[in-house]
Amino acid sequence: MVALSTRFNPDDHLEPAAMTCDPPNLAAALRHAEAGIPVFPALVSPGETSWNKRPAIAGWQAGASIDPERIRAWWRQFPHALPGIELGRAGLVVIDADRHGDGPDGIAALAELAALHGGLPVGPIVETAGGGLHYVFRNVPADPLGNSPGALPAGVDVRGAGGWIVAPGAVRSDGAAYREVDGAPSLAEAFAEDGAGDELPTIPAWLAEIIRRPKAPAKPETWRAPARPVAAPATVGDRERRYAAKALAAEAAKLASVTSGRNSALNAAAVKVGHYVGAGWIGEAEASDALAEAATANGYVAKDGSRAMLATLASGLRAGMAEPAAPLPDRIDDDAEFGAAIVAGLKRGERIDPKTAEANAGEGRPLRSEGASAPEALFDPWEAYIVPSFPLDVLPPAIRGFVEEKAVHLGTCRSALAMAALGACSGAIDHRWKLRPRQHGEWSVSPRLWVLLVGDPSRGKTPAINAALAPIEAEEAARRQAYLNAVGEHERAPVTSPEPEKPDRLVVGDVTVEKLGEILSRQSRGVLVKRDEIAGWVGAMEKYSGGRGSAVDRAFWLQAYNGGTFTVDRQTRGELYVSNLSVSLIGGIQPARLAQLRDLEADGLLQRFLPVMMAARTYPEDRPFHRDGDPYGRLVTALLHVHPEWSASGPVPLKVHADGARIVEALMRHLFDLEQVADVYAAGFQAFVGKLGGVFGSLALVLHLAHHPEAPPSYVPADIVEKAARIIREFIIPHAQEFYRTAATVTDGDRTAKVASWILTSGKTQFVPSDFVRNVAHFKNLGVWEVNKALSPLVAGGWLVPAEVGPLARKWTLSPAVPVFFAARAAEEDRRKAVLADLMRSPRKR
Structure with missing residues (x-):
């Protein structure tokens, strides 16, 4: 172990690119690639206060290569690029210590930290073009570190799985270089030894532990949202100010105790308090500080960072301020403030004493009964569901634009539109596509999704479904018309010719099992089933079962969710063989009819649906969206024409890139742990959780193909995997909890x-x-x-x-x-x- 030095000889210099005429950046890229380190071209350009760095190629994580011909081709395309090292596949982690005149001295801070632990092991050290230092280690094999600095001191950052650095030997356009420090091992040479020596050590356990530790929060004032002028109403007195202060205290206390759904809880609290800010009853800075402290206390900042917290806080406050609180009503029994005191008391856990509620109304005294439990807050009978919105930032731009536009034009729920669009993409994709989410084993998933929109008739289930499926239905109509034209020409042709081949069906509606089996016996790509009302689909199982009960139909639908071969026994026309019984499904149901689905829990058919608890409709606005044609329609059409690669044994499955393995395993562990305790929740929820591993893989596959509809890479990158995991964690699980609670009670x-x-x-x-x-x-x-x-x-x-x-x-x-x-x-x-x-x-x- 050696102690760190904070000074280096300014005469340190790059080793010349001996025996080559290649430019320095290309030479550095080839040198590291020859050692087995994946590289890619990166564009580094001066900004206003620092240098901007970004990969020059899309899909750089999966695309980084050690192939010299490919690398040379990149540098012919990007002659001024610097070589980037893809750290995830290389199995490396880099401690990045910065030193800037106007910021913390990360080099000194790291040196001080290392001294407390006996120094760092000797390994490659690179002085960056900006004067910082990169300390390169092997990453932790079993649980690789990512790109979060954890509890490292200010000025010290981490780059690991999912990240990249500029390679040693690179030279910027201003002549500043990334130099390997004299006396330290060369990264390329140490990596090429492949474990033969100890010149590329694994990151020390004590340092990894600090990185995994959550960072202590900064002072609340750093979180203060930007002040905005608020037009106070003409009459704001002590009564309004006291009311707002009590409401803020109650919301902050409630927020601080939240253990899940922190982002949604922060947004809801900020919107509520924002009403009082907008009315001038309380200052924005005071509200921002109190809610930021509460978000720190509940672990939001430690989990997602202060930037995400600040964005949500500011957004919620803005939304609330746009709708200032209405004036307080006249006093109840001469003292309306008594009501505010009761509100605050309820949120503090107090319970109203029935004997004193009537006698003391208006006297402003807290009313409680000793030892009695209390509701967490006043019950809102109009709040049908307490669920988060869909995280739209995970969607490809074409789908996100579709959701935002249709939500305005139709006035329907964005979450419903987002899931309906993913379901439509699922149906458009050939179901012979496969993805292996894990690095080992043969388990694979297809793009099948079953989406269930839950809402009253007025919430716009059918408009959302119709909008999402419009491109597929238009394509099917065009194919059908082309087929009919071809049939007409065939019948009129004087010379006998082969009959035109029927086109594949893309969307089917109210169809019997026998008819659907007949359709799928002619095609292996699968099909999309559209049911405006799922309760009718359930009834059809009984209606068309021919006295056999619904067991046979259910077996058909269970296999349709899983895919694979199936034989349909027809009553009068013998057997029908289906090579790939595979169905995506989109439908809707009213909450009042959920009881009709309860019977589907026994064999797990209900648990295959992804429920979306729809928000109330808004007024449909007639305003333009300036887009280049119909990007969503073009995307769906492209997905209809993208096909998997084939080998002698069938379609070649895609794989999750090694960078995403940690994300997969973290989610799988979370789902496993949740399943073990989910039996205490509503009936059916535990079985639902048990199927989410497959849903996660299907979402990752759909998102991957939707991001790359023309030529999808054979490896699904870590960022796509993380997006699919976020949909599961942040959206599907909370909506399913509410769905199964509602289905279990079918409340009034x-x-x-x-x-x-x-x-x-x-x-x-x-x-x-x-x-x-x-x-x-x-x-x-x-x-x-x-x-x-x-x-x-x-x-x-x-x-x-x-x-x-x-x-x-x-x-x-x-x-x-x-x-x-x-x-x-x-x-x-x-x-x-x-x-x-x-x-x-x-x-x-x-």
């Missing part, structure tokens, strides 16, 4: 919202059973026990406080928090009912 959510609407607009604060029986339609003819049962969600959610303790209440008090917390909703419900009464020309009904 709509009824609860209706009674909550009546409560808000009734003007009452005390209620007895007859109030609900007379005024709320679905309470008609209910007895006291049934009224209690119907009101139980509002009691448990903190809306209503029973006057007596026990299973049967005959009087309830409205929590003073409700009119405050739902002031905007009350105004909207009041307006909506007035408009409806006017349109119906009938008396106002609450």
Whole structure:
């Protein structure tokens, strides 16, 4: 072990490119490639404050090569490129210590850190063109380090799996060079020894441990969102300021306790607090600081970094500020602030004491009962699902543009459009494509996806499905017309000629198992099934089963999800052999009809669907999107024509690049651990989780081909693998949790919202059973026990406080928090009912 020096001889120089006339950068590339290190051309150009570096070729991770002819061809194309080293496949990790006049001295900091641990092992050291140092080590074989510096000191960074560096011997356009330090081993020579010596040591365990450790957060003021002028309303007093301060404290406390879905939770909290910022009730800096501290406390910054946290925080605040909070309502019983106190108390874990709620309303005293548990916050009867939005940044530009445009024009859910588009791409791709997600073994997946959009009739399931499938259906219509034209010409031809061949079917709708088997017996590419309402598909299993029950049909559909050979037994025309029974499927269902799917859990058919809990529709806007034609349509059409390579044994499967192996294994381990404990959740969820490994592989394959529809590389790169993993972690699992919870209960959510609407607009604060029986339609003819049962969600959610303790209440008090917390909703419900009464020309009904 040697101690680090922070000074180097300025007379250090590059070894001449002896025995070659190649330019220095090409010579450096060839030298490292000859040693077995994958290289690629990189473009390095001066920027305003630093030099910009980027790969010159797309797919540089998979494309980096040791082939000298390929490398020479690159340098003919990019004669001024510098050689880049692809670190993942090389199995290398680099500690990058920078030294800039206006920043931290990373070289000194690393030297100090190394001294505490007895120094670093001797290995290649490169002085960069910017005056920093690269310390090169072999990466940890079993669990390679990536590109996160972890808890390393400021000025010290890491480049590992998924990253790259400029190779030693490279020379920038200004003459500055990447020089190997005298006395340290040459990287090319040490690597070429391939373990014969110890001149390329593995990164020390103590250093790897520091890198894996989360970085301590910076001070909150570094996270402050940029200040924006806020036009305060004419009357902002102590009451509004105290209300906003309490709401901020409650949101921050709630956010700090979140352990999953941190990004969605931060965004929701920022939007809520942003309403008060926009109204001028609280300062933006104060709100930003409090939420940033909470995001640090819950581990968001440690997991995803401060940059991601800041972006979400700023975005949420902007969205909330765009819709300032409505003025506080008149005081409830002379003191509306009492409601705000109750809101804050609920969020602190306090429970309202039913005996004092009525007596002390308006006195501003916290009301609690000792030892009683409390709801986390006031229940929102109108919030159908609490699920995150689809991470659109993982999509290819053509699909993302389609989602953004159609969401505006149709007013439908972006998440539904995104998943429908991925399902459409899945159906467009030849199902004989295969991907082996793991580095070893024969397990492979195809691009099949089954997408299920869950939403009420008004949420736009069918428009989303139709928009996503439009390019495929247009292509099928064109093929069909061309076939009919060819048939007509064949019939009119004077000379006998072969009959035109029927085109492959691309999309089918309401089709029986027997008919679908007949279609697939003529084609091996698979097909896309489109069902606007999946409940009808379930019913068809019974209707067309010919008295045999649905078992045979289910066996067909189970195989259609898995692919492979299948024999259809037809009642009157014998057997039908299908070489590849493979189906992608897109459909929709209403939440109220989820009970009809419960019977599909027994054999796992339900668990093959990827549920999307749709958000409410917005107003469809008529505004232009300036795009070059129809990029999404062109992409889907290209996917219809891309075919796998074939060998004597069949299609050649794609593989995940070695760089992505760590991502695959991390997700597989996460899914395995989740499956072991998922049985405590709703029925069916555990089996669903058990199938997500295959879904992950299918998503990675679809994304890979969608990013490279013309000539897909044979290796799926790490960035695509990470995008597929993000869809699983950030979107599919949370939506499935909500789906299986809803499917297990099939709750009366709509009824609860209706009674909550009546409560808000009734003007009452005390209620007895007859109030609900007379005024709320679905309470008609209910007895006291049934009224209690119907009101139980509002009691448990903190809306209503029973006057007596026990299973049967005959009087309830409205929590003073409700009119405050739902002031905007009350105004909207009041307006909506007035408009409806006017349109119906009938008396106002609450």
